[in-house]
Amino acid sequence: MSVLALLGGLTGASASAQSEGPEEPRYLRAVRQELERVGAEAICESEGRARARCRLEHRATEGDRRWPVQVVISEQAETVTLVVLAIARFPPDEPTTERRLRHLAELNWGLHGAQLEWDPRTGVVRLSAVQRTDSNFDRRAFRVLLRLLLSQAERLTPQLR
Numbered sequence: 001m002s003v004l005a006l007l008g009g010l011t012g013a014s015a016s017a018q019s020e021g022p023e024e025p026r027y028l029r030a031v032r033q034e035l036e037r038v039g040a041e042a043i044c045e046s047e048g049r050a051r052a053r054c055r056l057e058h059r060a061t062e063g064d065r066r067w068p069v070q071v072v073i074s075e076q077a078e079t080v081t082l083v084v085l086a087i088a089r090f091p092p093d094e095p096t097t098e099r100r101l102r103h104l105a106e107l108n109w110g111l112h113g114a115q116l117e118w119d120p121r122t123g124v125v126r127l128s129a130v131q132r133t134d135s136n137f138d139r140r141a142f143r144v145l146l147r148l149l150l151s152q153a154e155r156l157t158p159q160l161r
Helices: 003-007 027-037 097-109 137-158
Strands: 041-045 051-061 066-074 079-089 115-118 125-130
Touching: 003 041, 003 097, 027 041, 027 051, 027 066, 066 137, 079 137, 097 137, 125 137
Parallel strands: none
Antiparallel strands: 041 051, 051 066, 066 079, 079 125, 115 125
């Protein structure tokens, strides 16, 4: 599967409409540029000097499935966190949840560079990955991590039903 095919399913509002300001994390501009470079249209908002968030939507390369995606830049933690939100839902009070959580743990064991997480309050399952920025922001690594995360979301979603 080509990078363009995989990343071609991203939609949202243009990230280029926003400009860098003094009250933004230092890597926000680079994240915006890399999202634009892969064809993702994202809405990025600074939450002050220490944190920013970009939101976009990923469309499956096959079918009409869509997932909300979030990129969080944290100066304090020195990370860029990529999250595919709500790839599944395991309601806490459902009888099959325990079995499904065991299966989620088995899938998690085989993941490299990402992790599945379950919120016991809401039942939402998300897929996330973290890029460290303590020494710099590696643009290529960011694109690879984004591609990895989106391809894993597409592969894992049917397995989590």
